[in-house]
Amino acid sequence: MSTPATPLWEVFIRSRSGLAHRHVGSVHAADATLAMQAARDVYTRRGEGLSVWIVPSNAIIASDPADKEMMFEPTASKIYRHPTFYEVPDEVGHM
Amino acid sequence: MTTTITVAATPLARLALARADDALILGHRLSEWCGHAPILEEDLSLANIALDLIGQARSLYTLAGAVTGHTEDQLAYLRDERQFSNLLLVEQPNGDFALTIARLFLYSAYIDPYWRALGATDSALSDIAAKAEKESGYHLRHSAEWLIRLGDGTEESHRRAQSALDRLFPFTAEMFDPLPDDVAIDPADWTAEVDTILTHATLTRPSPAWQHNGGRAGRHTEHLGHLLAEMQHLQRTHPGATW
Amino acid sequence: MYSQGLNQSDPSSAHTSPEAARFQARIDAEDKIEPNDWMPEAYRRTLIRQISQHAHSEIVGMLPEGNWITRAPSLRRKAALLAKVQDEGGHGLYLYAAAETLGASREELVDQLLAGKAKYSSIFNYPTLTWADIGAIGWLVDGAAIMNQIPLCRCSFGPYARAMIRVCKEESFHQRQGYEIMLTLCRGTPAQKAMAQDALDRWWWPCLMMFGPPDSASQHSDTSMQWKIKRFTNDGLRQKFIDATVPQGLHLGLAFPDPDMRQNAATGHWEHGAIDWDEFKRVVAGGGFCAAERLEARRKAHDAGAWVRDAAAAHAAKRAARQAANPRIAA
Numbered sequence: 001m002s003t004p005a006t007p008l009w010e011v012f013i014r015s016r017s018g019l020a021h022r023h024v025g026s027v028h029a030a031d032a033t034l035a036m037q038a039a040r041d042v043y044t045r046r047g048e049g050l051s052v053w054i055v056p057s058n059a060i061i062a063s064d065p066a067d068k069e070m071m072f073e074p075t076a077s078k079i080y081r082h083p084t085f086y087e088v089p090d091e092v093g094h095m
Numbered sequence: 096m097t098t099t100i101t102v103a104a105t106p107l108a109r110l111a112l113a114r115a116d117d118a119l120i121l122g123h124r125l126s127e128w129c130g131h132a133p134i135l136e137e138d139l140s141l142a143n144i145a146l147d148l149i150g151q152a153r154s155l156y157t158l159a160g161a162v163t164g165h166t167e168d169q170l171a172y173l174r175d176e177r178q179f180s181n182l183l184l185v186e187q188p189n190g191d192f193a194l195t196i197a198r199l200f201l202y203s204a205y206i207d208p209y210w211r212a213l214g215a216t217d218s219a220l221s222d223i224a225a226k227a228e229k230e231s232g233y234h235l236r237h238s239a240e241w242l243i244r245l246g247d248g249t250e251e252s253h254r255r256a257q258s259a260l261d262r263l264f265p266f267t268a269e270m271f272d273p274l275p276d277d278v279a280i281d282p283a284d285w286t287a288e289v290d291t292i293l294t295h296a297t298l299t300r301p302s303p304a305w306q307h308n309g310g311r312a313g314r315h316t317e318h319l320g321h322l323l324a325e326m327q328h329l330q331r332t333h334p335g336a337t338w
Numbered sequence: 339m340y341s342q343g344l345n346q347s348d349p350s351s352a353h354t355s356p357e358a359a360r361f362q363a364r365i366d367a368e369d370k371i372e373p374n375d376w377m378p379e380a381y382r383r384t385l386i387r388q389i390s391q392h393a394h395s396e397i398v399g400m401l402p403e404g405n406w407i408t409r410a411p412s413l414r415r416k417a418a419l420l421a422k423v424q425d426e427g428g429h430g431l432y433l434y435a436a437a438e439t440l441g442a443s444r445e446e447l448v449d450q451l452l453a454g455k456a457k458y459s460s461i462f463n464y465p466t467l468t469w470a471d472i473g474a475i476g477w478l479v480d481g482a483a484i485m486n487q488i489p490l491c492r493c494s495f496g497p498y499a500r501a502m503i504r505v506c507k508e509e510s511f512h513q514r515q516g517y518e519i520m521l522t523l524c525r526g527t528p529a530q531k532a533m534a535q536d537a538l539d540r541w542w543w544p545c546l547m548m549f550g551p552p553d554s555a556s557q558h559s560d561t562s563m564q565w566k567i568k569r570f571t572n573d574g575l576r577q578k579f580i581d582a583t584v585p586q587g588l589h590l591g592l593a594f595p596d597p598d599m600r601q602n603a604a605t606g607h608w609e610h611g612a613i614d615w616d617e618f619k620r621v622v623a624g625g626g627f628c629a630a631e632r633l634e635a636r637r638k639a640h641d642a643g644a645w646v647r648d649a650a651a652a653h654a655a656k657r658a659a660r661q662a663a664n665p666r667i668a669a
Binding site for chain 2: 407411642643644645
Binding site: 005006008024025026027028029030031034042045046062064065 | 372374375376424425428431432435438443444445501504508647650651653654657
């Protein structure tokens, strides 16, 4: 007697002008219009948002956790990408 | 101790009370869905709309009460059925989801342009109207989108949506009965808005042989008395108590 | 709202694989586990069960308080109560979504609830008889829930922890609105004060039971502790709740229905009398006063809503078909 699954949507909200949209959660809805209204009604009840994005959850392509080392570890040794790698005398001031 | 109150009807108080009663009774009806909606997301949506309407009612009662010398709660909880001047449309029981949506849609298609027109005047209600208009715009959109889905969904949902419209249409002309010092909404504009959505919804606008009215004069359907008995029971049982 | 009493982990199976060792090491280092990460099957099952039971509790929890929305005695109270019960629906929604990241679907979880196969917090099988019960639920039941839920914000499973952070933030008004109702009643007429006392009398013991059986009788918290799904013992949280709540009740001028309750001068803790664990077992086993009607109400809403969900799905399919047939028009 299981009901057919209603599509899942991921919800992203811009909380203030100037900030990026941030993932806040998800909703179920049959189509994009209902998903947008559900996102508004579920996730902006306390003035949390000025703009909403919704994305079908199955449209998100995620990196594989099994690839974590290959994907993200090689960057750890590139310390010359960070400002603290370089020495600037104190008397030169902030740079 | 105050039990039942009677309100001296100045034109402003009559207008504010009529609009407040509409908002409270419809908000109350929608709040009955809380915890019982067909979809969890929709449970939250209906509660949001109910909260908007209860908020509008509170502002309007406060305004009316400033004229008549009452608090918002005295006006909501201590008037009898014959003193409530809400539309018959909004007191109709929730029925199924189609009836709830159709009722909200027919009312919102009237009240949304009404608040916009009123907000542009220098009426004592203009500030309330300017805030309410943003809420009613969403109520109209939400109910219209659902009506389209129900009308153009399955055979069963189409049948239920059409029968909800048939059931409610005889209560729609009352919305256009004039109130004192009020702005008028052209029924033809309302009909055009309703027709646009009904076309998308593949639903037919009913042409009822007659229309009911009487709500503005306190002559209600039998449903309002039960709603008020439930809503007012604590205030009536403990006269003068603070909650 | 939530019951610690629902915490039950599957008995830990083989923890000897290298993955299992790495997994436990991450947990020990306070790293968060995310849905696609490797996890022991028992961890996944335990979380799906706990999070979904937590979600069910929120949804069923809408019913006893919803019972008073149409009878709230002032417009201010009506709006606050409706907003609060609506929040609980939202919390159920966040929690179902967290469980879904583990591969369960909301439909399947809801079906388990409706089939009577899933548990929810036993507190919601008690009836709300007077307006004061709404105050007592906010003050005591939400107060107990907060004790349980704050540690869950640091739970090892990322989606659950994030959902709980949102829930805790939103719930901060719930307990205050309940206490304010109690305060107003206690300052009101004698009939109102009696109503408040009666509510405390009926809700106090069930609230203490919300934390679950005493640690001495609890068989399964070790694994949950080891996995950092649970961080405090039942008795520890119960004591914390009592110590926080008793002074609040005394401030109201109410008496706790426990003749053996007294403050231990040495430790400062409030010590309680014997809890009727037979009642707890009966309610958890389905013998709660309102158990049958709570499930009935959920089933009724679910069944009555089936045609609406079907209509939305059918309309979405029609729209998609129209758009596919003529991509240049908006469906």
